[in-house]
Each structure stands twice: as structure tokens, then as C-alpha cells.
Amino acid sequence: MLRDVTFGQYFPMDSFIHKLDPRFKILLTFGLIIVAFVSFNFYSLGLVAAFAVLIMILSGVPVKFYLKSIKPILIFVLITAVLNIFYISGETLLVEFWIVKIYLEGIIRAAFVAVRIVLLIIISSALTYTTSPTSLTDAIENLLKPISKLGVDTHSFAMMMTIALRFIPTLIEETDKIMSAQKARGADMETGSLMQKIKAVLPILIPLLVSSFRRARELADAMECRCYHGGEGRTRLKVLHASYRDAIALISSFILLSLVILLNILF
Amino acid sequence: MSVIRTENLNYVYSQGTPFKKAAITDVNINIEKGDFIGIIGHTGSGKSTLVQHFNGLLKPTSGKVYFNEEDVLSDPKKLRELRFKVGLVFQYPEYQLFDETVESDIGFGPKNMGLSDDEISQRVLEAAKIVGLSEELLKKSPFDLSGGEKRRAALAGVLAMKPEVLVLDEPTAGLDPYGRDMILDQICEYRKQTGATVLLVSHSMEDVARVAEKVLVMNGGRVEMFDTVEKVFSRGDELSKIGLNVPHITQIFMKLKAKGVKVSEGVFTMDKAVNELIALFEKEGKNA
Ligand SMILES: Nc1ncnc2c1ncn2[C@@H]1O[C@H](COP(=O)(O)OP(=O)(O)OP(=O)(O)O)[C@@H](O)[C@H]1O
Numbered sequence: 001m002l003r004d005v006t007f008g009q010y011f012p013m014d015s016f017i018h019k020l021d022p023r024f025k026i027l028l029t030f031g032l033i034i035v036a037f038v039s040f041n042f043y044s045l046g047l048v049a050a051f052a053v054l055i056m057i058l059s060g061v062p063v064k065f066y067l068k069s070i071k072p073i074l075i076f077v078l079i080t081a082v083l084n085i086f087y088i089s090g091e092t093l094l095v096e097f098w099i100v101k102i103y104l105e106g107i108i109r110a111a112f113v114a115v116r117i118v119l120l121i122i123i124s125s126a127l128t129y130t131t132s133p134t135s136l137t138d139a140i141e142n143l144l145k146p147i148s149k150l151g152v153d154t155h156s157f158a159m160m161m162t163i164a165l166r167f168i169p170t171l172i173e174e175t176d177k178i179m180s181a182q183k184a185r186g187a188d189m190e191t192g193s194l195m196q197k198i199k200a201v202l203p204i205l206i207p208l209l210v211s212s213f214r215r216a217r218e219l220a221d222a223m224e225c226r227c228y229h230g231g232e233g234r235t236r237l238k239v240l241h242a243s244y245r246d247a248i249a250l251i252s253s254f255i256l257l258s259l260v261i262l263l264n265i266l267f
Numbered sequence: 268m269s270v271i272r273t274e275n276l277n278y279v280y281s282q283g284t285p286f287k288k289a290a291i292t293d294v295n296i297n298i299e300k301g302d303f304i305g306i307i308g309h310t311g312s313g314k315s316t317l318v319q320h321f322n323g324l325l326k327p328t329s330g331k332v333y334f335n336e337e338d339v340l341s342d343p344k345k346l347r348e349l350r351f352k353v354g355l356v357f358q359y360p361e362y363q364l365f366d367e368t369v370e371s372d373i374g375f376g377p378k379n380m381g382l383s384d385d386e387i388s389q390r391v392l393e394a395a396k397i398v399g400l401s402e403e404l405l406k407k408s409p410f411d412l413s414g415g416e417k418r419r420a421a422l423a424g425v426l427a428m429k430p431e432v433l434v435l436d437e438p439t440a441g442l443d444p445y446g447r448d449m450i451l452d453q454i455c456e457y458r459k460q461t462g463a464t465v466l467l468v469s470h471s472m473e474d475v476a477r478v479a480e481k482v483l484v485m486n487g488g489r490v491e492m493f494d495t496v497e498k499v500f501s502r503g504d505e506l507s508k509i510g511l512n513v514p515h516i517t518q519i520f521m522k523l524k525a526k527g528v529k530v531s532e533g534v535f536t537m538d539k540a541v542n543e544l545i546a547l548f549e550k551e552g553k554n555a
């Protein structure tokens with residue numbers, strides 16, 4: 001079913017990671033990804049991987065769902081790895097046939113690249129699995145505040161993002177419903193020539209567009225009726241607060257960063 | 268003869284995720300040809316989920332659905348045919364209108380059936396007549412109709428397929444009393460003309476009492492009762508325990524009876540109530 005998509009889905013739970021300040025989470029996510037990409041040897045990358053696994057466990061989201069989010073990009077990881085195996089040259093030649101030469105260095109490099117990409121997905125999934133879309137955009141707006149001084153309308157940007165995210169599940173549900181309704185009238189979406197298939201989409205697309213416009217208008221009216229007038233002077237129901245948890249997260253991240261740098265230098 | 272029969276039917280939404288939700292559990296029902304069945308139940312009790320199994324839109328998590336004693340999933344190629352025979356009108360069907368004119372939108376189903384153009388326009392006219400849409404409206408864009416007209420156009424879109432079984436999911440939701448009665452009358456008219464079996468999901472006990480012959484009561488995904496209107500509505504206490512009720516007029520008559528007024532039980536519709544009261548006054552008049 002359409003609504004069983006998992007990528008970027010929020011899992012309402014009550015874990016340590018869920019309770020972190022979303023602003024921190026965003027910064028830490030970026031920080032961790034950077035750390036993963038500057039880990040140059042087995043020890044430092046292993047450490048980052050261990051940290052990512054720790055986050056995965058602390059988040060309380062079933063590991064199955066992390067695996068699910070990795071699955072779609074597995075092909076991409078494999079291709080990158082294979083390219084690396086064939087293109088990197090080094091000193092320890094392992095296999096040679098025809099024009100292909102595979103070096104130990106190439107294999108190591110490929111493994112590194114693959115692990116880094118997988119870590120990237122795990123870490124960013126941890127962010128979206130544990131942070132509701134609204135607090136995510138709240139945090140982004142908050143983090144972008146310095147730019148608004150330059151005259152960029154960061155509030156509108158964040159509001160558009162919130163609304164877009166808010167309506168994704170609604171649209172999926174609506175598509176599902178309209179599809180069922182047209183199927184009930186014998187709409188055939190699977191067979192036929194390309195032209196017929198394109199035509200078969202119209203009975204779904206048109207009602208979907210019509211209702212999206214209707215929704216947008218209704219939402220705009222509803223917002224205006226409640227005196228929405230942009231970001232100026234607007235206060236929040238939920239003010240973002242940093243807590244001791246964020247301190248713990250921050251300190252452990254710093255320790256991780258120092259260790260990674262240390263390991264990079266030592267080995 | 269049974270038209271639709273289910274056997275240990277279960278359906279679970281989002282199976283295999285933390286969001287999984289058992290929507291219907293262990294449903295065994297047998298719907299006879301020509302039945303007019305009202306399906307009632309608290310919101311979220313699984314009514315919509317149940318009826319979407321009858322035309323194969325939802326595939327049972329376990330259990331079987333039979334149409335004319337044939338397993339509906341036995342042959343995937345026959346699924347489309349089944350959808351023409353079991354016509355399903357969704358809740359708020361007006362949101363599925365899409366074509367340039369009302370006429371071609373109503374003709375969408377018949378066209379998918381592969382009928383000839385003559386046959387299609389014939390059926391569109393018939394369906395439009397049943398739901399009371401004038402020929403002039405047929406030429407308009409469906410988006411220019413009023414809410415009630417849109418609803419009737421969407422209903423006509425399913426009637427035009429001439430289904431043997433007509434399933435309606437809250438066809439009167441959000442309509443005014445006049446619009447509601449009109450839709451119900453049109454459904455009855457269709458049934459009279461074609462002898463179709465009708466399943467009507469509704470939150471209005473009045474509507475169900477007015478048109479249906481049997482009532483299927485759903486509660487928490489299970490079938491709670493499935494019997495004639497009289498039998499089901501005589502179990503008012505049990506109904507109110509699961510958040511449902513008997514029609515208002517029945518409640519009034521039950522209270523009258525409790526107060527010692529000599530009226531009969533089992534008054535479910537306004538017509539019956541009026542007759543009952545007239546009879547009562549005549550009797551009292553003679554006594555006085
Ligand atoms: N697409 C879906 N995904 C997940 N759960 C669903 C979905 N559709 C319905 N449900 C759940 O299944 C249960 C039964 O829903 P259903 O729509 O069949 O109820 P209903 O009796 O038609 O209610 P209503 O009277 O409000 O229309 C509900 O608890 C609902 O939350």
C-alpha cells in the first residue's frame with residue numbers, strides 16, 4: 001500500500017534521542033556525518049560506526065526500519081564500491097586479468113566508501129525517525145535566524161516547509177482513496193500501451209489537483225482568520241529548550257571527535 | 268441464494284509495521300440476493316474496511332470472500348468484472364469526479380466495461396434519470412455543480428454500471444434532510460428497477476430504519492449483530508452499550524409505553540409512528 005513508505009517517517013516514541021533538542025540534533029547529525037567522512041583509518045571509522053549503532057539503539061526505533069531505509073540506496077553503494085575497486089591503484093596487487101587490476105588498496109577504499117554512505121543514511125534516518133516534522137522545521141527556522149538579518153524571509157521558508165511536510169500524509173491518503181474509487185469504477189492502471197497508461201492517470205491526477213487547490217485555499221483562509229501575518233512578533237507554544245540530555249550528547253560528541261582526530265593522527 | 272459470503276475474514280492495516288492495526292476480525296456473514304442491509308457501527312468499527320472486501324479492493328489478511336459462491340480472489344483477471352457487478356460508492360464520492368462533462372464522468376464506468384457508445388449514452392441517461400440530474404446539467408463540468416448535485420452525479424457513475432450489488436458508504440453524510448431523503452429514495456428506486464442487493468453503511472439509525480430490511484452491527488471490527496431491523500432495534504440497551512442507538516422515534520415510543528400508553532413496540536419510522544398514533548386516538552375516542 002502507498003502509505004507504508006518508511007523513508008523520512010517519524011516514529012512517535014519517548015527515547016533519549018527523541019527528547020534531544022531538535023536544533024542540537026540537526027547540528028549533531030551534520031557533525032557526525034562530517035566526522036564519518038574525515039575518519040581515515042579503521043579505528044576511527046570503527047569508532048564512528050559504533051557511535052552510530054549506539055544512536056540506533058538509543059533511538060528505540062526497530063533496527064528493521066534502519067535497514068529498510070538503507071535498502072533503496074544499496075545499489076548505489078554497490079556501484080560506488082565496485083568502481084572504487086577497479087579504479088584505485090596501489091602497491092599490493094591482488095588479481096590481474098586482461099586490463100583489470102585489483103589492488104588491496106582499492107578494496108579497502110571501497111569498503112570505506114560503502115561504510116561511510118551507510119553511516120550517512122543511518123545517522124540521517126535517526127534524525128528523521130526521532131524528530132517530528134514540525135519540530136524539525138521549527139529547529140531549522142531557529143538555526144537560520146542569523147540569515148534573516150540579511151533580509152531573507154526564513155520564517156516563510158520554514159512555514160512553507162512545515163505545511164508541505166504536514167500535507168504529505170494527507171496527499172498519500174487522498175491518492176489512495178481516489179485510486180480505490182476509480183478502481184471501483186473499473187479504472188485499469190496496469191495494462192495497455194504507454195499512451196493508455198498516461199491517460200489512465202488522469203482520473204486520479206485531476207481530482208487530486210482539484211482537492212489540493214481546495215485545501216490550499218481553505219488553509220490560507222483558516223490561517224488568515226486566525227490572524228496569521230508572517231513571522232514578525234510571533235511567539236511559540238513550544239519553546240525549544242536545551243536540557244542536560246543535550247549536554248550529555250554534546251560532550252559525548254566532542255569526546256568522539258577528539259578520539260577520531262587522535263586515532264587519525266596516531267595510526 | 269447467497270450473493271456475498273465471508274469466511275473468517277480478517278484484515279490488518281500496515282501489517283508488519285509498528286502501526287499495524289486490526290480493522291476487522293473474524294467476520295462471517297452471509298448476504299442473500301435481494302437483501303437491503305443497513306450497516307451500522309461506531310466510527311472506526313471497520314465498516315468501510317469490510318465493504319471494500321466485497322469488490323476485491325482490499326485483499327483479506329486471512330479468510331475468504333465469496334461472490335455468488337465463487338472466491339473473489341481465485342482469478343485476478345476476473346477482479347475487474349467483479350467491480351462492475353459489485354458497485355461501490357465511497358464516502359464523499361464527489362471528490363472522485365474528474366471528466367470534462369458530467370455526462371462523460373458518469374460514462375467512465377460503462378466505458379471501462381467496454382460497452383458500445385450507444386449503450387454508454389443510454390446507461391448514462393438512465394442513471395441520470397434515477398438520480399434526478401437534468402440533461403442540461405449533464406453537459407456541464409462536474410466542478411460547476413453544487414455539492415448535492417455532485418454527490419448525485421457520483422452515485423449515477425456507479426449506477427450506470429448496473430451493479431447486481433450496490434454498496435454505499437455513508438451516501439448521505441453532509442447532506443441536508445431533503446438531499447438525504449432524495450438520495451435514499453433514488454437508491455430504493457434503483458433497487459426496485461433492477462432487483463439489486465443493497466448494502467448501506469450509515470450513521471443515521473433513522474435512515475437505516477426507513478429503507479433497510481436487515482441490520483449488520485459492527486463493533487470494534489467484529490460483527491455484533493446481524494438480523495432484521497425489528498430484532499436489532501428491539502435490543503436498544505445492547506446498542507447503547509456500544510455507542511449506538513435506536514431511532515429517536517423508537518426511543519419516544521419506548522418511553523410512552525413505559526409510561527403506560529398503549530402503543531406497540533417496534534415503531535422505527537415516522538410513517539409507522541403516525542399510523543400508530545392515529546389508531547390510538549381513534550380507539551381512545553371510541554372509549555371516551
Ligand atoms: N488506511 C488505513 N491505515 C491504517 N489504519 C486504518 C486505515 N483505514 C482505517 N484504518 C483503521 O481501521 C479501523 C477501521 O476503520 P474503518 O475506516 O473501516 O472504520 P469505519 O467503521 O468505516 O469508521 P467511520 O464510521 O468513521 O467511517 C479504524 O480503527 C481505523 O483507524
Ligand SMILES: [Mg+2]
Nearest residue numbers: 314315358436
Ligand atoms: Mg467509514
